Amino acid sequence: RAAQAYHMKRLGLSGLMRPGLTETVQNWREIRAALPHTRLYPLPHPSWRNTGWLRRHPWFEAELLPELRADIAASLDRARRVCEGRPDKNRETA
Template sequence: MTAGETLEELLQELRACRICRDTPRYLPPLPHQPRPVIQASVTARLCIAGQAPGTRVHASGRPFTDPSGVRLRRWLGIGETVFYDPARVAVVPMGFCFPGQDAKGGDLPPRRECAQTWHERVFAAMPRIELVLAIGRYAQDWHLGDRKGRGLTATVSEWRELLARPTYPRVLPLPHPSWRNNAWLRQNPWFEAELVPVLRQEVARLVA
């Protein structure tokens, strides 16, 4: 965030971003028109940091308007009214635009340009954020830099240690709520048995 810049001014600039389409730094241009998706406010105390919009979110322009969002809200213990209230919940993915799909139909990784261009400014403009939910490897690598390369299971399994760190904001790692992680959830029942109840307590406190 630059001197004298308001969050609304920053969001207006971000939502008009065309870097990946017009002046990409790392990969070929975005294969479609950009549609940055972000939810933010100066009052939000909880931030959900995910990967990047998928096809449904790209179409809707709202974060997590897909089955992953249904599961995520169940984990959080909140409904759509609270989830989509920017005054209480911020949603700042690692990539703001749908990155396209690979040859197998899977979503490509978030564009690297997004975090490099916007993330420090966005988080500087949200000083009340107390907890960041880092969903998936890309968000965890950025928000937990010292855990980069450790892998999802190793990182999420250390959630108690990470949540207890004397940092601000605190960071809690989560797996992505996609159906692609169903096998992981079955293999790691401690996640829903132990982590999710603590997650719901934290969320209830922050969105009250």
């Protein structure tokens, strides 16, 4: 939670923080949309102790994780294209 507060403040997004971890993570769509060129996702700490939290909040795996995976895949694809010397698909012109 402290790391979330630090980074949200650093990025000027303190107003999107909610009172608790769950509420902040539930606000992921608004947080993600707040920065047009950066994909920011509020996540719980990756710990075995969070197993109960994950079980109580199935929306995390059903809704947030697929979006996160898609954004990571797109970023890796862009990086691969740059390494191969090919232009970014989003910047190609006809």
